[in-house]
Amino acid sequence: MSVAATRHSLGPLDQIPAGEARVFSVDGRAIAVFRCRSGELFATSAECPHRGGPLADGVVGGHAVICPLHGYLFDLRTGQPVGRECAPLSTYRVTLTGGGDLTVDLA
């Protein structure tokens, strides 16, 4: 059975300071949305699979985030860990509407 993705509005982009991330609670799931300085947007599961660190509090650069607790690094495009072994993050499609609102697609 295929499940269609559901699109959720998250409100205006300026809730996230440039280069940082914030957590949004969507359908009972905690989703971290990253607003890169390049303008690119990414959305992933909010908890680090290693020890549950808050990824939205991490340092973001290029296409990666560093978990603030133990320095695990993840590629935001794929959710895959970089350099160390760890479970990957879930990733979600996030877009910006013409009106400047964020939306995220949940499967």
Next chain:
Amino acid sequence: MRTRPKLVVIGNGMAGARLVEEIVARDPAAFEITMFGDEPYGNYNRILLSGVLAGTHDAKDIFINPLAWYDQMNVRLHAGVRVSRIDRDRQQVIGDDGTVADYEVLVIATGSSAFVPPLDGLVTDTGRYRDGVFVFRTLDDCAAIRNHAAGSTRAAVIGGGLLGLEAARGLRQLDLDVHVVHLMRHLMEVQLDESAGEMLRAAMDRLGVTTHLGRRTTAVLGDARVTGLMFDDGSRLECDLVVVSAGIRPNVSLARDANLQVERGIVVGDDLRTANDPSVFAIGECAQHRGQVYGLVAPLWEQAQVLADRLTGANRQSLYRGSRVSTKLKVMGVDLAVMGDKEPAQGDEVVHYAEPGRGVYKKLVVRDGRLAGAILLGDPDAAPGLLHAFDREHALPENRAELLFPFAGSTRPGGPASAADLPDDAQICNCNGVTKGRLAQAVQGGCRSLRALCDATRAGTGCGSCKPQVQQVLEACAGDAVADDPASHYYVPGVPLKKPDLVAEIRRRNLRSVSSVFAALAGGVEDPKSKAGLASLLKTIWAGDYEDERDARFINDRVHANIQRDGTFSVIPRIYGGVTSAAQLRRIADVADKHQVPMVKITGGQRIDLLGIPKDKLPDVWRDLGMPSGHAYAKAFRTCKTCVGTEFCRYGVGDSTALGIAIEKRFQGLESPHKMKLATAGCPRNCSEATTKDIGAVAIEGGRWEIYIGGGAGSKVRKGDILCTVATHDDVLRFTGRFMQFYREHARYLERTYDFVERVGIRELQRVLVEDGDGVCAALDAAVQAAVDAFVDPWQEGAVPIHPLQFKTVATRTPAESMA
């Protein structure tokens, strides 16, 4: 799909293949890659060829990339095809089998070949070497030598350089009677001085290899098969196998025929581009950079990294500035490490130690208090320290013996010589629980530098004190394949500049934000691991006058509290000098009650820690405390621990509490490359442990203060060095600030003062900071004053956040709106 530019690499050896590895690691889609290699194989580790000759390595074990790897990486490899010419006008490379490959970028990595002197009888009428005569350069050479050795009894090696001795070792293992014939008066004259060469000769004697020094070979004797050699004095040596290893010559004929500028090697600039064709580059043993042609593997790997950075756009500013050459190897089973100059220049200091009985020889060439060169024979234990001091250009200890005999005396209580000797299940990194076996596995998996190994295993990423042991395991497992990671010399990994160069560029280009530094100096590539270090540096350079991009900061510095394992924070208000009052304690108790703080704890720095505060409660807690930040979360001056000093203590000879309070009031919040913990002690009993602090002041009889710097009692325990002894509190404050500023300007990011002081050397620090030998003291004093003047208590952001969501993790969302 975009069309990718065509890259052709001529040469599939250590340099060419490494370059392609580095390129695909950065961007597998950057180029359409074609390679030519004149051997019909993938690429292998040429350094291990003597092991193959000796039979200790199987040929298949020395392959770095088998043919299948090239397929996986979509690299078209013409294996076994020699390039016959380069047509620069048409931008084509033509192979001897008629293959034509177009290029937009061409890299020449043709390496070098054995130099074979003209000898009578060397070549037969058929134009081949006489049966039994070989060079020693490739896997095929190895196989041919081994084949012939099976029916031989005595081998002669022409050439007593590094490669010749490697060949001799291999032949000796095959149980042949081995003779080394060398033109010069001592062995390995390129790397060794005469005494070391003699010591090595004696070691070879013991191993059953006969050496003939100062002999010029004039002819190869024999009819079909070689039967001996003849020398210029008319004497002869009977033998039935000859290996010619008289040096190597860069393979430059292709480049020369293509009218590229060639001297000893193909001339390239710091961008590794040839002098007269912007689309042609050269790296490895065939390249000549700043007059140097390198024959060792480390420089060639550095070149491959730089060129990959430039070609893929990972860092278009990356430059190769030459290598400080050092090597560590085993010659005939004898451990040898050589680096830099083997003979002193005028004014250099030479330190010698020789112990002929054990075959131990050590020589240091010291220039301006730093290591300019060293030879170390028969003592592997001293090598890591010397290589480190040489690579990093550290100041040497006044007592040079500490370098020559690192484990003399009591510092090593009979344990194993090196982490390399530990069993696989021994835990090396006690912070992250990484065993030696795990490290060895990661090295097998391709980690070749300390940073790569630490990144992959997390070893050394906690307190960092195990890094020397991690390095030992790396060296033991990777041997000569250890790469010096140029990034280890950079201030931060993502901007390829050492700190002084980085500071100069930031000032020259007037860069005031972290993003502008990435744009101007890192090819626009934003590296998350470099952001916090750059933010700290910009604040040091521009004091209050910089563009504060908050995303560049670590979370602790965004919310001015220390993140805990559950994502909550700890709040430590400043208690100057650890001196508090009943009213202050009562207020802290009230805050703890009101906010139901899960844990209240006395810290090691004589303060009170409120633990388990959620991020969004931080402003409320700060407001209710009404005290300034204690900066217990920052890479900054933290605290000054004090003893009770003269006010109450019956032993106190100096007022340590008043001094500690003055220090905290003056320097609170001052950012630095790493944290700074201070202490003042009212007498030499040192109850506040001031001698093991980053900076400590100890009162001594006569109304004076000793100022210690570079002490620490954390993951590394080090007693500080005395910078100077002064008379007044004001003097202590002045020298404290001056050292802090010097440390802020010169230390690498996350380099504690105990490493910094060791690196620079206490004598040098006294010269600069006390004697004002460079005339910079007034500027340092002014700079630290400016930084102190720019101080603002960050907890004021509790009342006036810099962003409405500064203290919020979860965004407030407009009601969910489903749009199927």
